[in-house]
Amino acid sequence: MIRPAPQPTAPAGRIIAIASGKGGVGKTWFAITLSQAIARQGLRVLLVDADLGLANVDVQLGFQPARDLSAVIAGISGVRDAAIAHPAGFDILAGRSGSGALAMLDAASLGAVLAMLPQAAAEWDRVVVDLGAGLEAPQRRIAAAADTLLVVATEEPTSLTDAYAVLKLHARDRPDGDARIVVNLASDAASGARTHAALARAAATFIKRNVKLAGVVRRDAKVRDAIRHQMPLLTRHPGCTAARDVEAVARDL
Ligand SMILES: Nc1ncnc2c1ncn2[C@@H]1O[C@H](COP(=O)(O)OP(=O)(O)O)[C@@H](O)[C@H]1O
Ligand SMILES: [Mg+2]
Numbered sequence: 001m002i003r004p005a006p007q008p009t010a011p012a013g014r015i016i017a018i019a020s021g022k023g024g025v026g027k028t029w030f031a032i033t034l035s036q037a038i039a040r041q042g043l044r045v046l047l048v049d050a051d052l053g054l055a056n057v058d059v060q061l062g063f064q065p066a067r068d069l070s071a072v073i074a075g076i077s078g079v080r081d082a083a084i085a086h087p088a089g090f091d092i093l094a095g096r097s098g099s100g101a102l103a104m105l106d107a108a109s110l111g112a113v114l115a116m117l118p119q120a121a122a123e124w125d126r127v128v129v130d131l132g133a134g135l136e137a138p139q140r141r142i143a144a145a146a147d148t149l150l151v152v153a154t155e156e157p158t159s160l161t162d163a164y165a166v167l168k169l170h171a172r173d174r175p176d177g178d179a180r181i182v183v184n185l186a187s188d189a190a191s192g193a194r195t196h197a198a199l200a201r202a203a204a205t206f207i208k209r210n211v212k213l214a215g216v217v218r219r220d221a222k223v224r225d226a227i228r229h230q231m232p233l234l235t236r237h238p239g240c241t242a243a244r245d246v247e248a249v250a251r252d253l
Pocket of ligand 2: 027028029051056132133
């Protein structure tokens, strides 16, 4: 087996996409909390909900967006006008709730989303994109357009195989790309590290890619409580286990 040489981690780029393959691994929650953590470092952050079929950023945060991505796709407004300021300190470009999945986007609409990303990256310090589950062609295109892809996985075998599939497609689309693993819902740090090691081993062997660990986020009952109250975690439970774990990911990016 060829063991990839350890590489120093270069800083993540401005556009950070969050993918997983499998649904329900905490992508949307993580994208929200990461955005809040980066904003607390003093950076300007735009969170883009590109999980168009479900558009759950607004649900998790309990607001009804007056404007959303559909206005950008339709060419009605630019990204700056379509974004909404959240009191937690970052901006949100909401998804189009109930109006069709990202996988169903026609070519022109996808083109509009892809054209919007560099405009957003020129206006905000970081653009965090929640891609939703799966990796159909439109999601692949957006993932490939991002500077850094964070693949969220859990310890479950189905999540691992799906995360590996995402890494494989991304390596095909962006042979030079920067993809990193976030292990969420980990029972502890060591078990999260083992999950990353298993994925990294498969990636090194079969796709000849050195896939770094962006961080381990432990399972924490405070996460569900914050979502139930439709509040961002770092506002409702600052300093809790999962909050500290996501803050560490934000620092290391
Ligand atoms: N670190 C965590 N600890 C505890 N529960 C979590 C954690 N991450 C996610 N969850 C739970 O998982 C559920 C699904 O999260 P969500 O962000 O909707 O996943 P996805 O976007 O991947 O479908 C959340 O409602 C939350 O209760
Ligand atoms: Mg989601």
